[in-house]
Amino acid sequence: MKKIAIVYSFNSVKSAKVASKIAEHLSGYTIVKLNVENCNAKEFILYDGYILSVPTWFDGELPNYWDEILPALDDLEMTGKKVALFGLGDQKNYPENFCDAVGILGDFFEEKGAKLIGYTSCDGYTFESSKALRENVLIGLLLDQENQSKLSDDRITKWVQQLELEFS
């Protein structure tokens, strides 16, 4: 059974809840939760696939815990590994950089050779720009708990079903 790591900050609240829901619903894989705050490259590289949780901080930045681990992951060879990303953002108050961190992290892992999976439609969102948007498709699951919390459960459920297929 393939091993999938769900990587998120154990100190986070909203992101941690989403990560737990995904872990609960994703079947057919061995799920391991990794705390990005104290993870290292040796621990990180052990998995076949990854679900990365990356909320967007400030005006389109990575949270410091991701920012601080990236230099350690810079030399990783990720070819053949699949990476899915989800991120929390606020499209109403930060429409110019909605969930930018998802795009930033996606670019990073793609550069390391990973294949990004879990793309979603941008229908139903209203924002001006996002680094997570590529040719009218979102490269991960974007969740807006501030303004569209009622849509989140459905979005998570559908995304998990999609991942079950795409990780295979």
Next chain:
Amino acid sequence: MNDFHNLPVQKKFSILQTDKLALQKWYHLMVLGRILDEKAPNYLKQAIGWSYHAPYAGHDGIQLAIGQIFNREKDHLFPYYRDLLTNLSAGLTADEIILNGISKSNDVNSGGRHMSNHFGKPAWNIHNVSSSTGNHTLHAAGVGRAIKYYKSDGVAICSQGESSVSEGYVYEAINGASTEELPVIFVFQDNGYGISVPKKDQTANRKVANNFLGFKNLRVIHCNGKDVFDSMNAMTEAKNWVIENQKPCIVQANCIRIHSHSNSDRHDLYRNEVELNYVREYDPLAKFKRLLLRYDRLSLEEINEIEAKAKDEVKLAHQFALHSPDPDPKSIYDFVYTDPFVSVKYPDGIQKTEGTGSKKKLIEAINETLKAEFTLNPDTFIWGQDIANKEKGGIFNVSKGLQKEFGKKRVFNGPIAEDFITGTANGMSRYSKKIRIVVEGAEFADYFWPAMEQFVEMTHEYWRTNGQFAPNVTIRLASGGYIGGGLYHSQTIEGSLVCFPGIRIVYPSFADDAAGLLRTSLRSEGPTLFLEPKALYNSPVAATTVPDDFEVPFGKARIRRSGQDLTIVTYGNTTHLSIQVADRISRDNGFEIEVVDLRSLIPLDKESILNSVRKTGKVLIVHEDKVFGGFGGELASIISDEAFEYLDAPIRRVGSEFTPVGFNRILEAAILPNENKIYEAAIALLKY
């Protein structure tokens, strides 16, 4: 939109790539800065000083980077009032920071004259800037013009908060830098607030730098101002690109404000605990320390050693600063004005051979003097609106032929932006003391008001820098009425400008005085406001002979007509009206009136005024400006204070009515002073 914005930023620095010595140095500076930043409020609590403190915590990355890329041999740095770490990183010591904070006489920026938390070191081209937010952007653009003209490979670096970008003159500065392709880096340190005002209330874009994406020749770089490496990479990229391409760049650094705006602000009144926790979570110093340890770049022992060293440095600096002398109250008059050019040939500013040779009009005298001084000094420049295009040379053609003779790099048009015209003059003159700049501050004096902020700035520089810098700028303004110009082409604004110490103001009435005063202005250091009565440009009454080398010292009035029965003190257009009235009264009534033409309002030739009043016992003050609030009120007060016992009659004043100047000639005549008004006042006094 140009493609510069999408160019990649070279990632030269990272926690793994940067050499250890640099990391040690940076950590030391960051810790030292934080200790000072956190200690600053204690000086106020102990009533020692530092009453204004704007903490920088949260801006650590970008401030370190600005200072690190600054080269004091070639660059010019314009920090703002939150730039403590920028200054430390650029080379200031802890001593120098505290000396400014507690306003000691050995403060290298201003000798205790400027507000605390306004750090700088003019000797190193770390400029002493105003508290008026963002106004130094114009100075940076101005010195950028000089860097380009003199082909230096330096840059001007201007730093400010994101909210101050709302100021109109910041747009003027960036527009000018874009138009002229100037080597300037504008850094916006974005902490999300202008005191309590969130940035969403400043402009529609959350990242204000994006407002400038459509400006040609300009690159915009965004970086994380909380992160040392991202900031170092962004500033290094910006500097290299600006030098290589000779074009401006904006670096917008996303920062956080961990504390209140300043010690007079309480951020808990408008920020909730969630937000405050959020920003504390991303303390840039804590992040840098974590990175150093996580990646084994410095050991805990090394970090502890650096922290201990920084604490010791601050202790010593504190003791040194506390025992440093306060400014001497007797020094308040030092450095208000620079020493002017001294005329050896014409110490009184009077022609020795007056009356011989052909007469020149006032406009010719100014034009020829400009050309003579531009020939004499290759480091002279002139710009303004409408000042140079083929045969055109200013709205009144005063500068006609200058561009043809001296080229487009020394004689050029400015945009319709008076603050830019004036502010960049201040900035450019910082490059070298040998530079002399003439600006037509506005098409007409009436349009000078947008430049007031830079005018005030110019008056402050010499005093505020404790004598280290004075802008060598002559501001020419076509002034006054009598041309049927109406409300916006008739104003004479000296009454509003004489109240600012630090600038000389001259107002000639005759061609020779215009030439002589202009020559003195262009040979002196410091700023001069040169008011030109435009109604006299081509008037025969103002035409005189003008020796080629004529000089008129500042502060020397000229007795244009001698008399013993009444003194008329006047200047500008009304000098001629007063002389005509004096001649008429002499003819018709037999009284002899002495007409004192002030020529300089600041410095004022009090002695000539008082000597005349002591002789005549009666005085009439005549000027074109409004009586109420006009300069004549000051003159009357001086005479009353210093020659009251000589007066045989009340001091009278004639000037404009307290209305704007109407366009219809009937209205204009009713409002401006004229011969009849002067005549009636003079006769009343003579008969008193």
